[in-house]
Amino acid sequence: MPRHQRLYDAVVDGVHRVDDLAALLAVSPSTVRRVLAELERAGKVVRTHGGALPLGAGTELSVAQKSRQHATAKRRIAERAVDMVARLDLGRSPTVLLDAGSTTTYIAEKLASSASPLSVITTGTGPLWALCEAEGVEVTVAGGRLRHRRGSFVGDLVREALDRVTPDIAFIGADGLVPTLGISCRSAELAEVKELQCRRATCVVVVADASKIGAEPFPHWARLPDAYQVITDDTLTTEGRTALADDPRCAPITVRRPEGSAGAA
The missing domain is CATH 1.10.10.10 (Winged helix-like DNA-binding domain superfamily/Winged helix DNA-binding domain)
Incomplete structure (x- = not known):
């Protein structure tokens, strides 16, 4: 063996x-x-x-543990996400909403080095720390009760803060994504925060490496909006591609990993 x-x-x-x-x-x-x-x-x-x-099933990784998984794919997804922000034609600096999570933290790191001014609203400590010294980026924390292991904020204060904003684009993380069910979440509170972020944003983009498509690690689900995009990577299975393609609400975007990169890195 x-x-x-x-x-x-x-x-x-x-x-x-x-x-x-x-x-x-x-x-x-x-x-x-x-x-x-x-x-x-x-x-x-x-x-x-x-x-x-x-x-x-049901085991929750910490922020640091999640950041090490599929890191190459997450960095490529983050590059594509930042490109989407740069292409927004608004006549003003955009407002970006970043969910808590490892992939959204990679996005925040790349936004921190962007020369363009923008506003970022986040519900996670990962994006917050990545942006805390970024010049030209106005950062707002939709803060509430902190879930220490995952660095995410939940509760009434988060919902009140999100009810008062209308981001131009939101990047939502996922531990699992099944189009017919939604985004798999550890708790009902997390599902509620993700749903509210989706409702408040003009454009919703789920950022999820290929291992998350079709995964159901947790029993709670955040419903997906009437229109959303998914940025994933090119190791997506045939079943995963079919699931995304069969959802009329979804516009999938697949990024390529560099040649020679490790599949699990």
Whole structure:
């Protein structure tokens, strides 16, 4: 049995510490750490201090853990998103809404280096920190109760803030996207915030790497608007392409990964 599968099976069976995994499989701790890193990028485990836990349905990753998964695809998605902002023809500086999430944080990082003035409203700490020193970018936080693990704001204060804005374009993150159901969310509160962001924006763009299309990791769903776009990457499965193509509300955009990039990076 390949080493990766044996190590993953051991983690699933309850062996979580690096030293214990190394002893069980008769390999070095450095080998275990390397394989765990590869399994994490593949979305199978979550690394912890000194070991790892299996990533199953309903397991929520932290912001840092999510940012390491499919990073190449997320950066390309962010490039396409920033290009969309640059192409807005409004006769004034645009107002951009950034949902909480790892992909929207990559978008914020690229917007921070943009020479064009703009306003950004965000419901996440990731985009906030990426933009906190960006010159020419006016940043507004739709803040409420902080969900520490994911760096997202939820609650009445967020809803009140969003009710008072009309962004030109909103980039919405997703742990899973099924057009017939919506965006998969950990909680009803998160689903409510995503739905409200979609309702308030003139243009709605879901940013989701190919692994998210068709995924149903959580039991709560944010309904999609009557018209939306999806930016994803070219590792999308045939089933994923069909699901997006079959939704008349959806205008999918597929970005290419650089040749030679790792599929899970």
